[in-house]
Amino acid sequence: MSGLAPVPDAEHESVPIGSNDDVVRARQLVRALAQQCKLSLVDQTKLVTAASELARNTLVYGGGGVMRVGLVHRDGRVGVTAVFEDSGPGIPDVDQALTDGWTSGGGLGLGLSGARRLVDDFTLQTEVGGGTQVAITKWAR
Amino acid sequence: MPEQDTCTRLVELLTAEQESLGAAWVEAVSRTLRGRISLAELDRELRELYAALVEGLRGGGLDWRGDAFGEVRALLAELSRTRARQGFTPTETATSVLAGKDVLAPSEDTSAGDVRAYLHLSKLIDALGLFTLEVYAKTREEIISAQAEQLMELSTPVVKLWEGVVAVPLVGTLDSARTQVVMEKLLQALVDTGSDQAIIDITGVPAVDTEVAQHLLKTVVAARLMGAECIISGIRPQIAQTIVALGIQFGDIVTKSSLADALKHALRRGDAAVVRPGGRA
Ligand SMILES: Nc1ncnc2c1ncn2[C@@H]1O[C@H](COP(=O)(O)OP(=O)(O)OP(=O)(O)O)[C@@H](O)[C@H]1O
Ligand SMILES: [Mg+2]
Numbered sequence: 004m005s006g007l008a009p010v011p012d013a014e015h016e017s018v019p020i021g022s023n024d025d026v027v028r029a030r031q032l033v034r035a036l037a038q039q040c041k042l043s044l045v046d047q048t049k050l051v052t053a054a055s056e057l058a059r060n061t062l063v064y065g066g067g068g069v070m071r072v073g074l075v076h077r078d079g080r081v082g083v084t085a086v087f088e089d090s091g092p093g094i095p096d097v098d099q100a101l102t103d104g105w106t107s108g109g110g111l112g113l114g115l116s117g118a119r120r121l122v123d124d125f126t127l128q129t130e131v132g133g134g135t136q137v138a139i140t141k142w143a144r
Numbered sequence: 145m146p147e148q149d150t151c152t153r154l155v156e157l158l159t160a161e162q163e164s165l166g167a168a169w170v171e172a173v174s175r176t177l178r179g180r181i182s183l184a185e186l187d188r189e190l191r192e193l194y195a196a197l198v199e200g201l202r203g204g205g206l207d208w209r210g211d212a213f214g215e216v217r218a219l220l221a222e223l224s225r226t227r228a229r230q231g232f233t234p235t236e237t238a239t240s241v242l243a244g245k246d247v248l249a250p251s252e253d254t255s256a257g258d259v260r261a262y263l264h265l266s267k268l269i270d271a272l273g274l275f276t277l278e279v280y281a282k283t284r285e286e287i288i289s290a291q292a293e294q295l296m297e298l299s300t301p302v303v304k305l306w307e308g309v310v311a312v313p314l315v316g317t318l319d320s321a322r323t324q325v326v327m328e329k330l331l332q333a334l335v336d337t338g339s340d341q342a343i344i345d346i347t348g349v350p351a352v353d354t355e356v357a358q359h360l361l362k363t364v365v366a367a368r369l370m371g372a373e374c375i376i377s378g379i380r381p382q383i384a385q386t387i388v389a390l391g392i393q394f395g396d397i398v399t400k401s402s403l404a405d406a407l408k409h410a411l412r413r414g415d416a417a418v419v420r421p422g423g424r425a
Contacts, residue, residue, distance in 0.1 A: 028256055030351070048351055048382040049389060055353040056390075103391050111354045115388035 015073030020087070026058040029070045033085055035110040040074055040081045040143050048051065050083060053121040056114035057087040057137050065089025065135055075140060082123070082142035090134035097129060151201045153261045158198050158248065165247055166194045176236060190240070193219050197244075206264055208271045220272060224279035229286065237280050241273045295367040300326045302333040305407055308414045309341040310334060313378075313403075315348030323359035331366060340372045345403050347378030355425035357392045364397050373413065375399070377406035 018029045033054040037047040054070070063067040068089030075084045094100045101119065106112035113136075119125040124140040156167065170187050176184070196215040203212025220241065227237040248269070250262045300322065302312045310333045312326060330342055345353065345358065352360075364374040377400040379387075387394075400406040 030317075034350075045382040045385050048386050052351045052353045052386050052390065054349060055355075059353075059355060111358055111392065113354050113391045117354065117392075120389045120391070121386065 007079075015071050018070045018072070019067075020058050020061045021067040021069055022062070026055065026062060029058045029072075030055050031104075032070075033072055033083065034070060036074060036083045037141070040083060042083070042141060046141055046144070048128055049121040050085075050139070053118035053139055053141075054085050056118045057085070057139065060114055061089045061091075061135075062089045062139075065091035067091075068134075077142075080142050082140050084124075084138065086136065086138040086141045088134065088136045093131040093133050093135055094127075094129040095131050097127060103126075147206055147264075148204055150261045150264050151204055151206065153258065154265055155185065155198055155201050157258065157261070157408075158194075158201070162194065162198070166191050169194065169244055169247045172247060173240050176239045176382050177232070180232070181230070187220075188227050193223070193241075194244075206268055208268055208275065216272065217275065219356075220276050221279045225283045228280050228283035234277055234280055238273045241269060241276050248382045259386065270394040272351060284345070300329055302329045304333070304337045305343065306411060308337075308339045309343065309410045310337055310339045311343040311345060311347040311403065311407075314346060317350070323356075323363070327359075327363045327366060330363065331370060334367065334370055334372045341414050342367050342372055342374045343403065343406045343410060344374055344376050345406070346376060346383070347380070349378075349383075349402070352383050352387055352392075354390065354392065357387070357390075361394070361397075373398075375406040375409055377401070377403050 018032060019025055020029060030051055034047060042050065047113045049111060054072075058128050061070070065087075066089060067068060067130075068087065070085055070087050072083065072085040075082050099105055101116045102112070103116050104112040115127075118137075118139065122139040122141050124138070126138045127135070129135040135141070170183070170190050172182055173190060174181075174186055176335055193216065195220055196213075198209075200210075200213040203210070207213070208216065222239055223240060228241070245266050248262070248265055250259045254262070300312060300314070305311045309331065312330050312333075314326065314390055326344075330344070333339070334342060344363065346360075349356065360376060364376075367374045369392050375398045376394070379399055379401055398406075398409060400409060
């Protein structure tokens with residue numbers, strides 16, 4: 004996929020998402036960075052939860068992929084960006100996928116739409132047969 | 145010397161001095177284990193093995209995988225498993241077998257033909273040593289996974305808080321496997337204690353995402369099918385706000401911020417119930 008989404012600073016880390024353990028690891032890494040840039044406890048929890056949702060979608064629907072995560076700086080502010088990327092089947096109808104309660108599996112259908120509400124910036128790029136990339140950012144206040 | 149003859153000769157050599165060679169083997173091994181296994185036990189173990197080895201050779205082959213060595217393999221597997229469970233190291237375990245090589249070895253006045261026979265025996269014992277290590281490794285793996293399972297059980301204690309009220313405090317990351325254990329234990333505790341109120345405390349859960357929420361909802365539904373009501377307690381402010389933003393709805397499930405509040409609620413609700421098995425009316 005093209006790299007239009009915000010790319011974290013040079014010191015970003017890549018985590019493979021290939022198992023449930025990887026999802027847990029990804030979550031822990033995001034939490035550590037959120038603490039490092041002093042997000043409030045509520046914002047930490049929101050970001051970690053959003054990352055958890057996207058990591059699991061990458062695993063379950065994308066057939067596995069990678070998370071890149073790091074700190075970002077803009078206009079004197081600092082934040083945490085995480086990009087989830089897979090080369091799975093893609094999402095044919097993005098509006099439908101972002102509808103609360105819609106799921107193609109046995110989920111609650113709230114992960115994607117909920118993640119969007121939990122963060123400050125959210126971009127989704129997807130191509131049928133080409134994979135999916137979701138980038139999220141949460142800024143320190 | 146054909147294999148058959150080698151075997152016949154080895155059987156002769158090993159049976160002629162079975163008593164003293166067996167004792168030497170036991171002696172050599174007991175030194176490496178430094179009294180952590182009783183001499184009587186070791187003696188029985190190794191003499192059985194010795195006898196089986198002789199029988200195997202009598203069967204006419206040097207292939208340890210063959211039928212003739214079935215008994216040898218069974219004894220070795222048993223020995224490895226016992227050692228692994230008793231906490232002996234892989235080296236100590238393999239040495240029990242490999243020490244046989246020093247004992248069943250040629251001396252200065254052994255004929256050239258016999259030396260060759262001993263060489264074959266030595267190779268055979270090497271192979272049996274490796275087999276022993278393999279069983280040892282497999283047993284360790286089994287022990288470790290059984291311990292992981294036990295730990296999971298231990299880390300989800302279901303406690304009876306009050307007559308008719310059980311509670312389970314959840315701590316750490318909730319994955320599907322753990323949630324399954326929690327659910328089973330909680331439902332079983334409801335039956336065992338004759339309770340109709342269950343409190344699931346999530347104070348120790350760092351984040352509630354849709355997966356965790358779904359597991360919680362399923363547990364509540366299952367408890368209801370058994371005639372019990374669940375209360376979810378320990379919802380901290382940051383978790384509450386995240387749940388709202390995610391859009392998760394707990395419907396008519398009662399949620400409380402603290403375990404104490406949950407218990408109060410459970411007692412009030414429990415008292416209103418008509419008859420509780422094993423409890424007051
Ligand atoms: N990376 C992805 N690749 C392909 N399809 C995806 C991907 N992520 C999401 N989807 C599609 O979007 C739908 C909605 O995702 P969403 O995370 O909101 O719900 P869910 O995963 O089905 O349930 P849950 O509420 O447990 O997250 C999914 O059911 C799936 O069909
Ligand atoms: Mg999802």
